[in-house]
Amino acid sequence: MIGVFDSGVGGLTVLREIHQLLPGYDTVYFGDTARSPYGNLSEQTLQRYALEDAELLLQKGATVIVVACNSASAAAGELLRNKLSVPVFDVSQAPIEAALRATKSKRIGVIGTRATIASGIHGRLLTQADSMCTVFPVATPLLAPLIEERAHRYPEAMRILRRYLRPLKNAHLDTLILGCTHYPIIQKEIERVMGHQVKVISSGTATAEALKQFLEEHGDAEAHCPKNNKEKYFVSGDPEQFQRTANWWLGKKVNVLAAQAHV
Numbered sequence: 001m002i003g004v005f006d007s008g009v010g011g012l013t014v015l016r017e018i019h020q021l022l023p024g025y026d027t028v029y030f031g032d033t034a035r036s037p038y039g040n041l042s043e044q045t046l047q048r049y050a051l052e053d054a055e056l057l058l059q060k061g062a063t064v065i066v067v068a069c070n071s072a073s074a075a076a077g078e079l080l081r082n083k084l085s086v087p088v089f090d091v092s093q094a095p096i097e098a099a100l101r102a103t104k105s106k107r108i109g110v111i112g113t114r115a116t117i118a119s120g121i122h123g124r125l126l127t128q129a130d131s132m133c134t135v136f137p138v139a140t141p142l143l144a145p146l147i148e149e150r151a152h153r154y155p156e157a158m159r160i161l162r163r164y165l166r167p168l169k170n171a172h173l174d175t176l177i178l179g180c181t182h183y184p185i186i187q188k189e190i191e192r193v194m195g196h197q198v199k200v201i202s203s204g205t206a207t208a209e210a211l212k213q214f215l216e217e218h219g220d221a222e223a224h225c226p227k228n229n230k231e232k233y234f235v236s237g238d239p240e241q242f243q244r245t246a247n248w249w250l251g252k253k254v255n256v257l258a259a260q261a262h263v
Helices: 012-021 043-059 070-083 093-102 114-119 121-129 143-148 155-170 183-194 203-217 219-223 239-250
Strands: 002-006 027-031 064-067 088-090 107-112 134-139 175-178 199-202 231-235 256-258
Touching (some): 012 027, 012 183, 012 239, 027 043, 064 070, 070 114, 070 121, 088 093, 093 199, 093 203, 107 114, 121 134, 143 155, 175 183, 199 203, 231 239
Parallel strands (some): 107 175
């Protein structure tokens, strides 16, 4: 079973891509909404929460873990790979590889929350992989709340988006990484503002593609991921509130149960 966790609803965009690329595979999702947001937490706390979230998914039957939270990925992705006995994927690593394949100018932009941009994780990974890369990180803190409140289609929201993206347009980059799992909801709007010459990389799509390739190449791991079209959803906070957003983002009705992530 493929297990996916996030601090809240953002990871649903990653799960949606997994469902599209790997139809029929059983999945279990955990949103740690009672302790959300993760963006302003210390690295030590993030690592503890990530381990607890992953352990909960393992208890629910996960045989592969996907960290669908940029803050948790930056702080604990490598830790989870070292500590857990199952394959671990995260939304920081896969978009880097996709961006490097896409870029020709090696001028790559990143947008995300203040915490994700402050962590510098994308810039470090990009320049480690290719020292010729020039990275342009821009914090876009208002976008996620606007998306969650379904206000991203308002004219005011588009003005905010254009203002955030203006320095990236002026930087003449050719690739842009969406460093927050909320942002695929407005990917078309971002692509419209940036123009057709800029390749926009969704962390959800890149992570799902990496997972698909891994399962195709590792039959032993794939054999432990049943295909019974089963989907399980758990949250540590209010299931009803999460379910409303999940129904909207996933385009179908889902059943959400309460669960607590504690080791």
